[in-house]
Amino acid sequence: MSQEFHYIRWLRSRTTADPRVLVGPGDDCAVLAAPTRPLLVTTDMLMDGTDFILAEVGPRRAGRKAMAANLSDIASMAGVPLAAVVSVALPRASRELAEQLYLGLRDVADAFNVSIVGGDTNSWDAPLAISVTAFGEATDRGAVLRSGAKPGDWVFVTGPLGGSIRGHHLDFTPRVREALAVHAAVELRAMCDISDGLAADLGHILEESGCGAVLFADAIPTTADAVELSRTSGKSPLQHALGDGEDFELVFTVSASDGAKMLREPPVPGLAKIGECVESGLWLESDGKREPLQATGWVHDF
């Protein structure tokens, strides 16, 4: 944050008083009050042409997605969001573009009591890139990792899946409140946000936990978007729910007794039990038949 820019006055004037922030935008570093619990840190870079089409969605919506995608990572550890910094490469030195982008970032940050405490604004002759680094605090129950799932656990998701490309991937609400409510009600064993796709992200949990899972085809909630897409895509709504990325729901495991408790007294609406952990493999059970399931989520370049 060594590169000073006039725009910082505008950003600073909109930084609300936050007792957790000792020094906000305008110095070489922001200074946060020492957290009393372990600090969660995540970073995601979003790029025009990859994560959104700027000409179609506009900078405000792009900014919202950039902040929400990072807060989704805080949610997936059952953390309390705290603050964020933002660095951007703007495709041209447009104050209007920068301001709309920051308004979008603030739309989501404000909704989760997150202070944007600093940033680095640049422009260049290339497409927009936004990098957000978000901070959070673990709760007293600790951060939820991917590695704690055990055979016999029940697998849940926080909402319906699939077809996010029709708009949800830009306009989702990170599941911060849901994660905290579930974590307060029961012991979360392992959790991940669904950015690569249900099968791929559950696969991450299984790989880190050293166990397997069977998913129940009939139990996986699908979105209206997945149904709509399936009319032309040649895939079923279930395939979209299993394989599409950027749902930004959470997939998590709890013990069977905690799972039963959640079904009796759901801490938040929308939770669905979609499967159970087993010793090994990833399986899809449909009509009483169990078949191997490929982790067919979003495939990155490497």
Add this chain to the structure above:
Amino acid sequence: MSQEFHYIRWLRSRTTADPRVLVGPGDDCAVLAAPTRPLLVTTDMLMDGTDFILAEVGPRRAGRKAMAANLSDIASMAGVPLAAVVSVALPRASRELAEQLYLGLRDVADAFNVSIVGGDTNSWDAPLAISVTAFGEATDRGAVLRSGAKPGDWVFVTGPLGGSIRGHHLDFTPRVREALAVHAAVELRAMCDISDGLAADLGHILEESGCGAVLFADAIPTTADAVELSRTSGKSPLQHALGDGEDFELVFTVSASDGAKMLREPPVPGLAKIGECVESGLWLESDGKREPLQATGWVHDF
């Protein structure tokens, strides 16, 4: 950090055991042990064509600069570096480019006991962009801001200035150790790293502090690069020292008595007293004459 990538295994395998890092690369967030002192946070994005020419300098040197520029911001608050996260947009999906870039980041991170605890690696059909967010802890004496300079303070720099474009802007050592040594010896009143240029960055201190300063032309140390550049640039070495950016030395103020103490017993080599704070204005004194000095540092697009 929701986007998983095979490359993270490589990164993880090179993350040394660090008791400050509870969870490193590979989960949705990194988890750092709760810092006992205020947390410093800074972010800088470096772009091919703006901050370096990738084809000329190569990815390893670009990576070094990206980490060093961020640690320079930690240094300018007299902080102890702790950890960093890195997000990159690679111009193509080249494992070799990514690895060389991370090796460069690690060269500098390792030298300052900084763990790279996570990241987000992407590729696109556009130039390389690297965003680093670095964390540090304030010392018991507190973070040093830009706003604490007072009339009568002495102004120091940590080393010679000017001509960094000849290579120093890529290969500098962030002045972390120097800042901590000076802060341990005396009370630092205000500090800033020189990224925009001496006049501009001292100007930031003066603006935040509400005072002025006079610089003594004869006392400003200039580099051999500034002298070399002056042969063809039409500027004097002093003008290069005042106006060139990216020296990444520190400019700071201390009380006159602390300043005198530092001249008697320098806590680190290379310190130079270059001026004194006054009530208002920015002045250059040469041959007994005092003239207004423009903050002619690096000019950003906005």
